[in-house]
Amino acid sequence: MKKIMNDATQIVTEMVDGMALSYPEYVKRLDDLLVLVRSQEESMTNKVGLITGGGTGHEPASAGYIGEGMLSAVVCGQIFSSPTPDQILAAIQTADHGKGVFMIIMNYSGDIMNFDMAREMAVMDDIDVRFIVVDDDIAVEDSTYTQGRRGVAGTVLMEKILGAAADSGASLSEIEALAKQVLPNLKTIGVALSAATVPEVGKPGFTLAEDEVEYGVGIHSEPGYRREEMQPSAKLAEELLARLNDEFNFTPEDHYAVLVNGMGATPLMEQFVFMRDVLNQLADFGVQADFTKVGNFMTSLDMAGVSLTLLKLREDQWLKQLNYPVNTIAMVRK
Amino acid sequence: MKKIMNDATQIVTEMVDGMALSYPEYVKRLDDLLVLVRSQEESMTNKVGLITGGGTGHEPASAGYIGEGMLSAVVCGQIFSSPTPDQILAAIQTADHGKGVFMIIMNYSGDIMNFDMAREMAVMDDIDVRFIVVDDDIAVEDSTYTQGRRGVAGTVLMEKILGAAADSGASLSEIEALAKQVLPNLKTIGVALSAATVPEVGKPGFTLAEDEVEYGVGIHSEPGYRREEMQPSAKLAEELLARLNDEFNFTPEDHYAVLVNGMGATPLMEQFVFMRDVLNQLADFGVQADFTKVGNFMTSLDMAGVSLTLLKLREDQWLKQLNYPVNTIAMVRK
Amino acid sequence: MLTVETIAQWMNGWTKDIKANKGYLNELDSVIGDGDHGSNLARGADAIEAALLTAPDDVPSTFKAVAMAIVSKVGGASGALYGTAFLEMYKESQRTTDMVKILDKAMKAMEKRGDSKPGEKTMLDVWEPVVKAAKRGNVTPIVIDDAVESTKDMKATKGRASYVGEKSIGHLDPGAVSSGYLFHNLFEVGLVG
Amino acid sequence: MLTVETIAQWMNGWTKDIKANKGYLNELDSVIGDGDHGSNLARGADAIEAALLTAPDDVPSTFKAVAMAIVSKVGGASGALYGTAFLEMYKESQRTTDMVKILDKAMKAMEKRGDSKPGEKTMLDVWEPVVKAAKRGNVTPIVIDDAVESTKDMKATKGRASYVGEKSIGHLDPGAVSSGYLFHNLFEVGLVG
Numbered sequence A, B: 001m002k003k004i005m006n007d008a009t010q011i012v013t014e015m016v017d018g019m020a021l022s023y024p025e026y027v028k029r030l031d032d033l034l035v036l037v038r039s040q041e042e043s044m045t046n047k048v049g050l051i052t053g054g055g056t057g058h059e060p061a062s063a064g065y066i067g068e069g070m071l072s073a074v075v076c077g078q079i080f081s082s083p084t085p086d087q088i089l090a091a092i093q094t095a096d097h098g099k100g101v102f103m104i105i106m107n108y109s110g111d112i113m114n115f116d117m118a119r120e121m122a123v124m125d126d127i128d129v130r131f132i133v134v135d136d137d138i139a140v141e142d143s144t145y146t147q148g149r150r151g152v153a154g155t156v157l158m159e160k161i162l163g164a165a166a167d168s169g170a171s172l173s174e175i176e177a178l179a180k181q182v183l184p185n186l187k188t189i190g191v192a193l194s195a196a197t198v199p200e201v202g203k204p205g206f207t208l209a210e211d212e213v214e215y216g217v218g219i220h221s222e223p224g225y226r227r228e229e230m231q232p233s234a235k236l237a238e239e240l241l242a243r244l245n246d247e248f249n250f251t252p253e254d255h256y257a258v259l260v261n262g263m264g265a266t267p268l269m270e271q272f273v274f275m276r277d278v279l280n281q282l283a284d285f286g287v288q289a290d291f292t293k294v295g296n297f298m299t300s301l302d303m304a305g306v307s308l309t310l311l312k313l314r315e316d317q318w319l320k321q322l323n324y325p326v327n328t329i330a331m332v333r334k
Numbered sequence C, D: 001m002l003t004v005e006t007i008a009q010w011m012n013g014w015t016k017d018i019k020a021n022k023g024y025l026n027e028l029d030s031v032i033g034d035g036d037h038g039s040n041l042a043r044g045a046d047a048i049e050a051a052l053l054t055a056p057d058d059v060p061s062t063f064k065a066v067a068m069a070i071v072s073k074v075g076g077a078s079g080a081l082y083g084t085a086f087l088e089m090y091k092e093s094q095r096t097t098d099m100v101k102i103l104d105k106a107m108k109a110m111e112k113r114g115d116s117k118p119g120e121k122t123m124l125d126v127w128e129p130v131v132k133a134a135k136r137g138n139v140t141p142i143v144i145d146d147a148v149e150s151t152k153d154m155k156a157t158k159g160r161a162s163y164v165g166e167k168s169i170g171h172l173d174p175g176a177v178s179s180g181y182l183f184h185n186l187f188e189v190g191l192v193g
């Protein structure tokens, strides 16, 4: 393992400082906590606060999405490890501007439990806190016998939509209702070419042969559903779209938002080649892609691979919210 | 080598198509050429056209910087290979809106010669074409015995500044003068943890041991000036800043723009840790960092490493131009 | 007897075991989870030791100090679960000094927090039989070890291990192992038997 | 004699050599440059062959067809240099049919384009001695090979190879080797001697 860092145990703290030092116009660090909050306080006045968090190692998610039109604060856990409730509570307190706070939680048991503890504490402070648990990763079977599906790159689209709603003055209940409406229409599936190496661990989460890929891998090197020989980009797109089609049942004239997300070590060049194949194949299904984005949005350290997220645009409003002005480190739209 | 692609010989064409399909609001492809041009034609009326290009494999550079406030068109060569003059000529023709065209060329002999041929052809079409050759990489000795220094990540800051000037209505001569003023104040130096693998070649340009880094490597796996044991981030920052200090001779109250650029496979987390060390050390020199950016701006396929660019802000205007509104795929600022 | 000192002894034994087995707990977790259980708890162990250096006044505040150390340092599922357990011990110890009752309440709080019950291959599969035995007064090292071992053949349906499904069978649950350490030390200081 | 046919023969011999040695040229380039000289020229070779399939009417348009094929397909330094050379041959062949004069003009255009002169470890180190020999009428395969070999001991001061500086000594220049093929084929069709 070769990584640009000083001390594996301090990497998260140093990253948080690095973000605050590099982008003071967007984020500032909360005291000694691993919490980053929006610098432009005025932009939050009288609005519902929107927070998220979880283990780090997914940069620019989530702190890169703090700013006008998106998140109010983000709690950074250790790498791939849920943050602690005291830190989440601090984020809730700072994000509350009298209209309550909405938490976007990715479906990992550690995150759920820690955000839940924080919510209980916040309630004692008389802060109204609601939440959604994002579980867009269709690779994991959704049954009562598992923890349910994981939250992955689709979370970024959820944050974008809810951020737009919050900025437009939606109430906490409206945001909660919107999140619940969007969630079942948000699905992601990924493919890995190599696993991530957690600095404190020092070796990759799993090993793939030089000619192997694994479908359905999570963003913490969780195992996927199938390992096979590396395929051309168009075949990878076919496989991932087939899985998504099982969920959505593509129908001509369906409208979708499409997000191709790089896992960290995969160059943009490859991501664009992949997106080309995805869009061509979606066109063959007769499906409309109204919103398209390509890039590293929700990474997994130095993992190589991509994920494909589709959001079925059931409401015209959602597309408007995706295109709503936003001003964050990693996503800006006029 | 494992890459998401269909055919190594078609990867550039497919990437160009992918960009145009994913971001039609920003770029469109010119006929069958490997030229991407700005979609918002109105935004170029009566303005000097700004083009660049070169080998691909540096995404988001350069097509990711096409748009209002930055580039008019970009010519995409094969990977790490200069584009051909006929394609450059087409870019010049499309970028010309009666005020002439300015070419930002990175200092590689192939690029210089091909852009020069295209310029000669354009002159026959009565298009006024001027250019700057960016050579910000201080790793290579600048003497009459070499081709001179290479153009690397600093090019993005040059594009930003000139783009702002062009958008504000500067004339071709004004832009040329500005480019010449900025150039000697723009310096970059990089460090590699691993080399890039060109798809058609199939193996990395060089190999570093598990505990080695190489200072001064170019963005095409050109050799650097020293190979040594991997160092902590703060030590890497120290080495690169020492080299930059040799050039700039840091003086308290100097003002700089600072760009930390990921080479492709290096996670943002590591880049932020590195930027933290850079900014802390610059502060120790008493130097002011007025503009700071961290991310993958000028990559080298799947190379791991970072480069550090400093632009000495001799004119207040340059900072304003860096902060001037821009709307491109990879850089947006309100 | 439940005192500031016995709790401190209990905790110091536990943190020593955690730190000595940090790598082992990580390894267990890397087979069926994400490989950080040892690192997570080691952070907590340091914090617990630091918190207990300035001895708290009474039993409840001792539990609270431990709970706060865990809550603010461990993170992950285990941080929430052990944190919840010790927060509950803090609350319950204000009402009773009966360690068995206190453990029982703590376990119930954990079940609620984790939305889980014994049989799902978690630390609860150690808590449940040990607390049951404590009620009857027959906790032994063997009871504890058997409970830990029992998770080996279970299929995980909660936590990260649930993602590997069938493949979790045949491996110990890391949280069960760390709870095993907790109870061995509790037994050694004589707070259960 | 300079005709559409002899040029086509010359070119077809050259493109065959380029394609047969694509890997070798890449290898040479990867030692002191960026490893693509063979791939660059192979793209051009295909384009030249395609362009010559529909035989042009006269000598200038034959040179022009070759130039355009190179200009639009090769890229890199060599694309600009060979493209410039053949564009100049196109222009000059409108004035003369003297191949030596044509080559001399082409070489001068290349020097201008590359801002370089012989001795800098480039293809010009083949062009210069061969054109000189052609003026005297004593081009032989040995003259060509010696010119190619002469680049081995030079230090590169132009092109990508200049980045490796001293380390370029001891290796052939890839562009010199591909120009060697060019002149061997020119000699074989009898256009120089």
Ligand SMILES: Nc1ncnc2c1ncn2[C@@H]1O[C@H](COP(=O)(O)OP(=O)(O)O)[C@@H](O)[C@H]1O
Residues within 6 Å of the ligand: A081, A082, A109, A110, A111, C029, C033, C034, C035, C036, C037, C038, C040, C041, C075, C076, C077, C078, C079, C081, C113, C114, C115, C116, C121, C122, C123, C124, C158, C159, C160, C173, C174, C175, C176
């Ligand atoms: N829902 C749950 N209920 C009870 N215990 C759980 C639950 N989820 C996880 N655990 C326990 O937590 C342990 C994992 O802890 P740890 O690795 O520290 O956290 P994380 O899973 O967040 O990385 C598991 O071995 C299991 O014993």
Ligand SMILES: Nc1ncnc2c1ncn2[C@@H]1O[C@H](COP(=O)(O)OP(=O)(O)O)[C@@H](O)[C@H]1O
Residues within 6 Å of the ligand: B081, B082, B109, B110, B111, D029, D033, D034, D035, D036, D037, D038, D040, D041, D075, D076, D077, D078, D079, D081, D113, D114, D115, D116, D121, D122, D123, D124, D158, D159, D160, D173, D174, D175, D176
């Ligand atoms: N300035 C120059 N003048 C003359 N020849 C040059 C110059 N720069 C490069 N060359 C020639 O071009 C060859 C490299 O061509 P090629 O590898 O195809 O292009 P690139 O260097 O752009 O990758 C070198 O071996 C050398 O002979």
Ligand SMILES: [Mg+2]
Residues within 6 Å of the ligand: A080, A081, A082, A110, C034, C036, C076, C077
């Ligand atoms: Mg974890």
Ligand SMILES: [Mg+2]
Residues within 6 Å of the ligand: B080, B081, B082, B110, D034, D036, D076, D077
């Ligand atoms: Mg090249």
Ligand SMILES: [Mg+2]
Residues within 6 Å of the ligand: C029, C033, C034, C035, C036, C037, C076, C160
């Ligand atoms: Mg774990």
Ligand SMILES: [Mg+2]
Residues within 6 Å of the ligand: D029, D033, D034, D035, D036, D037, D076, D160
């Ligand atoms: Mg080359």
